[in-house]
Structure formats: C-alpha cells, structure tokens
C-alpha cells in the first residue's frame with residue numbers, strides 16, 4: 001500500500017522566537033527559521049521517517065514554493081506538486097511567553113491548475129490511502145475535498161480527511177478509513193460538553209456508526225480512544241515535557257495511516273499514532289524516527 005498526502009494550501013512557516021512580544025513596538029527576534037509547513041506535508045514528513053512509501057501532492061508556486069520544495073527534497077520527502085502561478089503563502093509563528101500564529105489565506109488557484117491536479121489522482125490504485133488535511137486555498141470551491149473524495153473512491157482507494165465540524169460529519173457517509181477529532185472538536189460536532197469518559201466514547205461511536213471505519217478521539221495529555229466496529233481501546237497518556245504541540249495531531253494521523261498501510265491492523269496503527277503524536281509534542285519540530293520509537297516502547301493500550 002502506498003500513501004499519498006494532499007496539502008492544497010501548504011506554507012513556509014516563519015518561526016520567530018523572542019523573550020516577550022510587545023504589541024505596537026519594534027520587537028527583535030532572538031532566532032528566526034523558515035520551516036516547510038502544512039498539515040499534509042507534516043504527515044508526509046512522519047511517513048518518510050517511518051520508511052512508509054508516500055508522496056506529497058498539492059499546489060506550490062513562486063519563490064516560496066521553490067524554497068518549500070527544496071526543504072522537502074533535503075528531507076528526502078517524495079512529492080509531485082502541481083505548479084501554480086501565485087506564490088505559496090508564508091505563515092508567521094511567534095514564540096514568546098505565549099505562542100501566536102498568523103496564517104495567511106494563501107494563493108488563488110485557477111480552474112486549469114485545479115484540473116491539472118485532479119488528473120494526478122487517476123494514478124491511484126485500490127492499494128493506496130490518501131490523506132487530506134489543512135485549509136482550502138483561495139478560489140477553491142468549498143466542496144473541493146468532496147470532489148477529491150469522489151475521484152479517490154472511483155479509483156478504489158481509501159481516504160482520510162483530517163477536518164472538523166460539518167465537513168467531518170459530511171464525509172462519514174463516504175466511509176473514511178479513519179477520522180481523528182480531538183475531544184473538543186467531537187463535543188462541538190454534537191453541540192455538547194463532555195462531563196465523563198463514557199460520553200466521549202458514546203459520541204465517538206456515533207461517528208463510527210455514521211460511516212467511519214475507525215475513530216480516534218485524541219485528548220492531548222489525557223490519552224486517546226480508538227473506536228472500531230467491534231471494540232473500544234484507550235491509550236494511556238505518555239509522559240514527557242511538551243515543547244511544541246504544532247503538528248501533534250498531524251503526526252498521530254501519520255502514525256496511524258503509516259502502520260495501517262503496512263499491517264492493516266487498526267490497533268497496531270493506533271499505537272504508532274499515539275507514539276508519533278507524543279514524540280512530536282515532546283520535540284521542537286516534527287518528530288524523527290528514533291524519537292518515535294523511543295515513545296512507542298511506552299505505549300499502553302487497554303480494551304474498554
């Protein structure tokens with residue numbers, strides 16, 4: 001099985017560190033770095049670390065797109081992006097006493113560029129899994145992901161759409177391989193608040209009954225649930241110092257999909273998802289293979 005990730009609106013993340021941020025004044029950064037960003041790209045980064053065959057798809061344009069591609073090549077991440085006329089966006093992440101993110105809306109993608117991208121999906125086979133995540137770029141129709149899901153299903157491939165709210169509910173009928181709301185997103189979907197663990201499981205199970213093959217409910221430092229057709233599992237939280245939670249959710253999705261593509265075993269895949277999510281939370285950047293395997297040793301799953 002091969003995994004494709006789709007990032008329709010990738011970004012160069014400009015991470016600036018400073019001791020404190022004073023609004024309305026000139027601030028001087030102690031450090032400033034450009035990272036390749038975008039949720040699907042984060043997934044590809046973990047898959048490459050895990051040696052899972054994968055290819056990153058999406059749209060890239062201009063000098064910022066070139067820089068992003070260079071970074072992917074340096075990290076040996078395979079990609080087949082569609083070139084666009086407008087520039088790939090830069091998202092600004094300010095790390096001071098608090099983390100502040102400013103995400104740009106991104107370039108406009110023409111109808112012709114959309115068409116070129118869609119033709120790439122005809123290469124998919126029933127052995128492939130496609131992971132789609134992140135915001136839609138300007139000019140893309142609201143139902144763009146749903147158009148892609150139809151194309152993916154026509155080829156007989158599996159898909160994961162990492163999204164929230166109504167879009168998550170709407171994709172369930174198309175039988176995604178997995179959905180991964182965090183517990184806040186799950187509560188929002190059903191317009192409720194959770195007062196106990198049973199309520200979280202009960203609402204997670206609803207997503208499974210509505211069509212998801214597997215449901216992961218992640219709860220940051222409080223562990224995670226896996227709900228399959230027949231069973232419910234709980235992963236105890238891993239212990240460590242949280243350095244940076246950017247990309248923890250993407251890493252969890254990557255760990256699940258990567259191991260599932262190699263084993264077709266949802267429980268093993270869940271364990272790897274937990275290890276990858278925590279390994280990324282415990283490090284500055286997206287986790288590397290040694291960091292992931294270090295966490296994997298400590299993952300404990302119990303059947304509920």
Ligand SMILES: Nc1ncnc2c1ncn2[C@@H]1O[C@H](COP(=O)(O)OP(=O)(O)O)[C@@H](O)[C@H]1O
Pocket residue numbers: 182218219220221222223224237238239240242245247248249250252273274275276277278281
């Ligand atoms: N504070 C933390 N301690 C341990 N693991 C964490 C922590 N935060 C995130 N993780 C790991 O990353 C996964 C996804 O994080 P979470 O915050 O629930 O998702 P999202 O980033 O999608 O909101 C968690 O299930 C866990 O495995």
Ligand SMILES: O=P(O)(O)OC[C@H]1O[C@](O)(COP(=O)(O)O)[C@@H](O)[C@@H]1O
Pocket residue numbers: 009011013036037038039040042091103133134135136245246247248249250
């Ligand atoms: O596509 P969006 O929702 O604008 O998000 C893009 C941002 O998401 C990231 O991939 C990180 O995502 P998370 O912080 O949600 O894990 C950044 O690298 C990027 O700047």
